[in-house]
Every structure is written in structure tokens, then in C-alpha cells.
Amino acid sequence: MASTASIISGTQIAAQITEELAAKVSQYRERFNKVPGLAVVLVGDRKDSATYVRNKRKGCEKTGIHSVGFELPAETSEQELLQLIDQLNNDPAINGILVQLPLPKHLSENVIIQSIAPSKDVDGLHLQNVGSLVVKGPAHTPLVACTPSGCIELLKRTGVTIAGKNAVVIGRSNIVGKPVAQLLLANDATVTICHSRTPNIAEVTRQADIVVAAVGKPELVRGDWLKPGAVVIDVGINPVPDASNPRGYRLVGDVHFEEAKQVASAITPVPGGVGPMTIAMLLCNTVRAFETVVVEPALAAEAQNKASD
Amino acid sequence: MASTASIISGTQIAAQITEELAAKVSQYRERFNKVPGLAVVLVGDRKDSATYVRNKRKGCEKTGIHSVGFELPAETSEQELLQLIDQLNNDPAINGILVQLPLPKHLSENVIIQSIAPSKDVDGLHLQNVGSLVVKGPAHTPLVACTPSGCIELLKRTGVTIAGKNAVVIGRSNIVGKPVAQLLLANDATVTICHSRTPNIAEVTRQADIVVAAVGKPELVRGDWLKPGAVVIDVGINPVPDASNPRGYRLVGDVHFEEAKQVASAITPVPGGVGPMTIAMLLCNTVRAFETVVVEPALAAEAQNKASD
Numbered sequence: 001m002a003s004t005a006s007i008i009s010g011t012q013i014a015a016q017i018t019e020e021l022a023a024k025v026s027q028y029r030e031r032f033n034k035v036p037g038l039a040v041v042l043v044g045d046r047k048d049s050a051t052y053v054r055n056k057r058k059g060c061e062k063t064g065i066h067s068v069g070f071e072l073p074a075e076t077s078e079q080e081l082l083q084l085i086d087q088l089n090n091d092p093a094i095n096g097i098l099v100q101l102p103l104p105k106h107l108s109e110n111v112i113i114q115s116i117a118p119s120k121d122v123d124g125l126h127l128q129n130v131g132s133l134v135v136k137g138p139a140h141t142p143l144v145a146c147t148p149s150g151c152i153e154l155l156k157r158t159g160v161t162i163a164g165k166n167a168v169v170i171g172r173s174n175i176v177g178k179p180v181a182q183l184l185l186a187n188d189a190t191v192t193i194c195h196s197r198t199p200n201i202a203e204v205t206r207q208a209d210i211v212v213a214a215v216g217k218p219e220l221v222r223g224d225w226l227k228p229g230a231v232v233i234d235v236g237i238n239p240v241p242d243a244s245n246p247r248g249y250r251l252v253g254d255v256h257f258e259e260a261k262q263v264a265s266a267i268t269p270v271p272g273g274v275g276p277m278t279i280a281m282l283l284c285n286t287v288r289a290f291e292t293v294v295v296e297p298a299l300a301a302e303a304q305n306k307a308s309d
Numbered sequence: 310m311a312s313t314a315s316i317i318s319g320t321q322i323a324a325q326i327t328e329e330l331a332a333k334v335s336q337y338r339e340r341f342n343k344v345p346g347l348a349v350v351l352v353g354d355r356k357d358s359a360t361y362v363r364n365k366r367k368g369c370e371k372t373g374i375h376s377v378g379f380e381l382p383a384e385t386s387e388q389e390l391l392q393l394i395d396q397l398n399n400d401p402a403i404n405g406i407l408v409q410l411p412l413p414k415h416l417s418e419n420v421i422i423q424s425i426a427p428s429k430d431v432d433g434l435h436l437q438n439v440g441s442l443v444v445k446g447p448a449h450t451p452l453v454a455c456t457p458s459g460c461i462e463l464l465k466r467t468g469v470t471i472a473g474k475n476a477v478v479i480g481r482s483n484i485v486g487k488p489v490a491q492l493l494l495a496n497d498a499t500v501t502i503c504h505s506r507t508p509n510i511a512e513v514t515r516q517a518d519i520v521v522a523a524v525g526k527p528e529l530v531r532g533d534w535l536k537p538g539a540v541v542i543d544v545g546i547n548p549v550p551d552a553s554n555p556r557g558y559r560l561v562g563d564v565h566f567e568e569a570k571q572v573a574s575a576i577t578p579v580p581g582g583v584g585p586m587t588i589a590m591l592l593c594n595t596v597r598a599f600e601t602v603v604v605e606p607a608l609a610a611e612a613q614n615k616a617s618d
């Protein structure tokens with residue numbers, strides 16, 4: 001029997017991160033009498049967005065992060081949304097601001113995201129945070145996009161060496177492909193970015209020790225696209241019709257899991273792979289934003305007091 | 310006899326761009342009674358920096374851009390330099406601010422560069438401009454780093470198709486490697502970034518239709534690293550000892566020119582390749598900054614006046 005890939009459980013790793021964060025938050029509560037605060041803004045009534053928002057707020061509950069929800073009607077004006085963000089930017093109890101995307105068409109996502117204070121931009125989408133990731137790298141950029149950092153965290157926590165490896169990223173979106181490529185590069189991989197204009201994509205992907213697929217095409221990446229022993233991170237979440245499922249559909253990744261698992265050394269499942277990590281990294285970012293504004297200055301002040309004793 | 314590569318003359322292409330800019334600037338002078346203004350700030354007395362600054366100001370003269378030089382002593386404090394930049398940020402006659410790098414060690418390049426108004430950052434190094442290049446792409450980012458845009462301009466003006474090609478960038482610095490990779494990606498190449506931690510670099514480079522070398526190692530890239538017919542952009546400028554040269558040294562690129570020219574279909578020489586393009590793109594950026602602040606609003610106002618006639 002051929003050996004099959006080990007399964008990288010995002011569910012388990014995310015649960016572990018959530019526990020670690022809960023311990024930190026509880027320490028901070030005792031020591032500083034404060035906890036991180038996350039504002040979650042939902043505009044309109046998309047069902048999928050409502051589910052995401054609910055899960056994010058559930059994650060806050062589990063970790064002791066204080067979350068505040070804002071549910072605005074679909075016809076909210078840009079002016080009104082900007083006013084809310086301005087208020088949240090100036091609220092010291094709020095360390096992170098998450099505006100759930102996509103927004104209704106009449107609102108400019110770019111204008112809205114750029115109006116969030118970079119220090120509270122827990123989605124890591126503000127141009128200044130994106131620029132900082134490129135120039136200063138993740139070690140000096142407190143807020144990095146959640147799904148990409150989730151991918152890297154999965155690799156690191158399963159002991160995959162990134163440095164010196166060939167990594168191929170399929171997809172170049174601003175929320176996944178480009179930042180995950182930056183993170184792999186900062187971790188010293190040789191990085192190739194493929195997209196819809198890449199002619200020989202199977203061949204390019206076959207060079208990879210690490211494959212990150214963020215395409216949005218069900219099971220695009222076949223077993224024969226993979227080098228034996230490759231590590232596969234499947235970001236895709238694609239509903240495909242399935243009559244045997246009570247909902248009438250099931251979720252599959254961008255990678256053909258059954259085929260890939262015969263060739264890869266390790267692979268993330270869908271669901272239960274990258275998905276749960278996105279929320280875990282959002283909680284991480286919220287705690288990090290709190291640490292930057294509350295914990296680090298407090299510790300620095302303490303150290304100075306001690307020194308001058 | 311084996312056919313050899315055609316030589317991509319950066320000197321000629323830069324001269325052509327300079328001419329085009331001169332024509333534009335002279336039109337703007339007539340029409341708006343204003344010309345673009347560039348402030349060139351040199352701190353300390355490095356000879357190489359003084360030469361670069363002199364060449365940049367010469368470029369301004371050729372195009373009709375008004376340049377103002379500031380030569381500060383090496384012991385200038387961060388405070389003093391920040392004050393000068395603040396003054397230039399607020400000076401409507403100044404559209405671009407160039408602080409020649411490297412700065413003396415006691416000055417933080419990061420602090421200084423981030424203090425330049427993004428709209429006047431003609432070196433394209435402000436985090437907001439770097440982030441914008443990633444997220445919005447070059448078409449929606451007026452100010453992009455000069456050497457990288459020079460590389461792309463060389464490809465475009467010699468009729469090299471970038472879309473769908475395999476591009477390999479050797480080097481991942483913030484001023485060349487990373488932004489040139491972003492630009493190639495935005496132009497629909499499949500992009501691979503190599504660096505000092507890439508183990509199989511010759512093999513990776515041999516996959517490339519387009520090679521950009523920005524390493525700083527004399528003649529690192531040998532003929533047998535190249536796929537026959539590849540296009541080679543050599544960013545490197547490396548002095549190597551040469552007794553036959555009156556100066557005692559000569560400049561070579563990161564590519565072994567004599568070998569590469571037997572294999573490549575086109576190649577940039579050193580000197581006379583990417584070097585002259587860097588200044589041409591700085592002048593371009595200065596004109597673009599002027600257009601954003603002066604020309605576009607004026608044209609918009611004219612259009613509105615006409616509409617309301």
C-alpha cells in the first residue's frame with residue numbers, strides 16, 4: 001500500500017492557538033485590568049458574512065477578547081460608515097477594527113479600509129501594513145493579513161522547514177496570494193507566484209516543495225501536479241453540488257484531496273485546514289494590537305520606574 | 310558563427326524618455342506657467358552619493374524640471390533633517406523630494422523616508438507607495454521605485470512581451486528585487502524570486518524567459534544559467550580591479566556579459582543599461598507627481614467650467 005500524506009489539522013492547531021491566547025488575555029486582565037477589544041462591523045445582510053462575523057465573535061468569547069458588534073443596514077452611506085470607523089479609531093477600549101468584506105457595491109472597500117487606523121487594522125489590509133510587510137518583514141509588522149499568516153503558522157507548527165525550499169503560490173489576490181508569497185519569501189523560501197496567465201502551471205507546481213493554492217477553483221490542483229513529498233496548503237473553499245448532502249452541496253478545496261494525499265507528504269483538509277486558522281490569526285492580531293498599545297508601554301514604564309528606583 | 314544577443318541600450322532609451330519629458334514640461338510651462346520642482350537632499354560628503362546627486366540634477370536641467378539642492382553636513386541631526394523635509398512637504402513649488410541614500414549611520418533611513426509626504430516620494434520608498442504597488446498595481450500607483458520601473462520600461466520599449474512569461478528575479482532588496490518582482494507580476498509574468506538562500510539557483514534561473522539580476526556580485530550569473538533566447542536585465546553595478554583602466558577599476562554587472570550574450574536573445578550592458586534608466590524614471594516620477602497635483606486638477610476644473618458654460 002502506498003503511504004499517504006499526513007493531514008495537517010487546522011482545527012486542532014487553531015484550538016491550540018486559541019488556548020494560548022486565552023491564557024495571555026487572562027494574564028493581561030489580571031495584570032493591567034484591561035482586555036483586548038475588537039469591533040466587528042457588518043454592513044448589509046449577506047448570510048455568509050453574517051456567519052463569518054458570528055464565528056469571529058465566538059472566537060473572541062473563547063479567548064476573553066471583548067467584542068463589540070455593529071450591524072448596519074445595506075443602505076448605509078460611506079459617510080456614516082466612515083463616521084463609525086472614526087469613532088472606533090478614537091476609542092481606547094477598541095484595539096482592532098474588522099469591517100467584514102465584501103461591502104455593498106456603493107461603498108468603496110479601498111476608502112473604508114484605508115480609513116481604519118493602521119494600528120487597529122487587524123485584517124492587515126491597510127496600505128501601510130501591506131507596505132510594512134514587504135519592506136520590514138513580518139517580524140517588524142504587527143498586523144499581517146490573517147489567512148496568509150494562518151498558512152505560515154500551519155507550516156511552522158507542523159515542523160515544516162520553509163528556508164531554502166521551493167514554494168509555489170497559485171493565486172495572486174491581495175488577501176491571500178500576494179501576502180502569503182511575501183511571508184514565504186521572508187522565511188527564506190524561493191517563491192514562485194502563478195496565476196490565470198501562467199501557461200505551464202502543472203509543470204511549475206511540480207517543482208515545489210511547498211504548494212499554497214488560493215485560486216477558488218474546485219480541485220484544480222491534481223495529484224500529478226505535485227512532486228512526491230510536497231507539502232500542500234489548500235486555501236480554497238468551494239461549494240460543489242452534492243445531492244447526498246442535506247444542504248445540497250459540500251465544500252472542497254482548490255486541490256484534489258484524494259489524489260494529492262497519495263503524492264504529498266502533508267496536506268490540509270477542506271474544511272478543517274486553513275479556514276479555522278483565519279479566525280485564530282484574527283484573534284492573534286487583536287491581542288498583538290493590544291500588546292503594542294497597552295502592554296508594551298506599560299512594561300516599558302515599569303522598567304523605567306525600576307531603573308530610577 | 311553563433312548569433313549573439315541584441316544589446317538593450319539604456320542610454321538610448323533613457324535619452325528618448327528624457328526628450329519626451331522635456332516636451333511635456335515645456336507644454337506645462339506654457340499652459341500652466343509652472344514646472345515640476347524636485348528637491349535633492351544630500352547629507353554628508355560621500356563621493357559616490359555626490360556624483361549621483363549631480364547626475365540627477367543634470368537630468369532635471371535637460372528636462373526643464375526645476376531642481377533645488379540641499380547639501381547638509383554629515384553631522385546633521387535627525388531633527389534638523391525632519392524639519393527640512395517638513396518644510397519641503399509644505400512647499401507647493403516642490404513636487405518631489407529625493408533624499409540620497411545611504412544616510413550617515415546616526416540617521417534612521419526608515420524614519421526619514423516615512424516622513425516624506427507619499428505624494429512627493431519620487432523614490433517610491435514610502436510604505437504607503439510600496440503597499441499601493443502591491444495592492445493597486447502600477448497603473449494606480451503614481452510613484453514606484455525608479456530602478457525597478459526602469460527595468461520594466463526597458464522591456465516594454467524593446468518590445469519584449471512580459472505576460473505569460475517565466476520571469477526570475479535574483480535578489481530581494483527593497484529598492485530593486487522585491488518591487489521589480491511586483492511589477493513583473495502586475496504585468497502577468499509568472500514570477501520566481503531567488504536570493505542567497507536559494508540552493509539550486511542556476512537551475513531555477515534556467516527556467517526563465519526573462520532574468521532580472523540585482524545581486525551585487527560581479528558576474529555571478531554565467532552563460533550556462535540561461536535558457537537560450539532569454540532576455541537578461543542586469544541591474545548590478547560592481548567595481549572590479551582593472552590595472553588597464555586609468556581609474557584602476559572598471560564596472561561590471563551581476564551577469565557575465567560575454568558568456569550571457571552568446572545565449573540570451575537580448576541583454577543590458579553595464580554600464581549603459583539599467584543605470585541611466587534610474588535617473589530617467591526619477592524625472593518621470595517628478596513629472597507624474599506634478600501632474601497629479603497641478604495638471605490633473607487644472608484640467609478637471611477647465612472641463613467643469615466648459616460643462617457649466
Ligand SMILES: NC(=O)C1=CN([C@@H]2O[C@H](COP(=O)(O)OP(=O)(O)OC[C@H]3O[C@@H](n4cnc5c(N)ncnc54)[C@H](OP(=O)(O)O)[C@@H]3O)[C@@H](O)[C@H]2O)C=CC1
Nearest residue numbers: 147171172173176195196214215216235236237274275278
Ligand atoms: N480559508 C480561508 O479562510 C479563506 C479562503 N479563501 C478561499 O481561497 C480561494 C481564493 O480566494 P481569493 O484569493 O480571495 O480569490 P481571488 O478570486 O481574489 O483570486 C484568485 C486567484 O487565482 C487565480 N486563478 C484563477 N483561476 C486560475 C487558474 N485556472 N489557474 C491559476 N490561477 C488561477 C487568479 O488569477 P488572476 O489574478 O490572473 O485572475 C487570482 O490571482 C477561494 O476559494 C476562497 O473562498 C479566501 C480567503 C480566506
Ligand SMILES: NC(=O)C1=CN([C@@H]2O[C@H](COP(=O)(O)OP(=O)(O)OC[C@H]3O[C@@H](n4cnc5c(N)ncnc54)[C@H](OP(=O)(O)O)[C@@H]3O)[C@@H](O)[C@H]2O)C=CC1
Nearest residue numbers: 456480481482485504505523524525544545546583584587
Ligand atoms: N542600476 C542602478 O541604478 C542600480 C544598481 N544597483 C546595483 O544592483 C545590485 C543590487 O543592489 P541591491 O538590490 O541594492 O543589493 P542588496 O545588497 O540590497 O541585495 C542583494 C540581494 O542579492 C541577494 N544575493 C546576495 N548574494 C547572492 C548570491 N550569491 N546568490 C543569490 N542571491 C544573492 C541577497 O540575498 P539575501 O536577501 O538572502 O541576502 C539580496 O536579496 C548592486 O550591484 C547595486 O550596485 C542598485 C540600485 C540601483
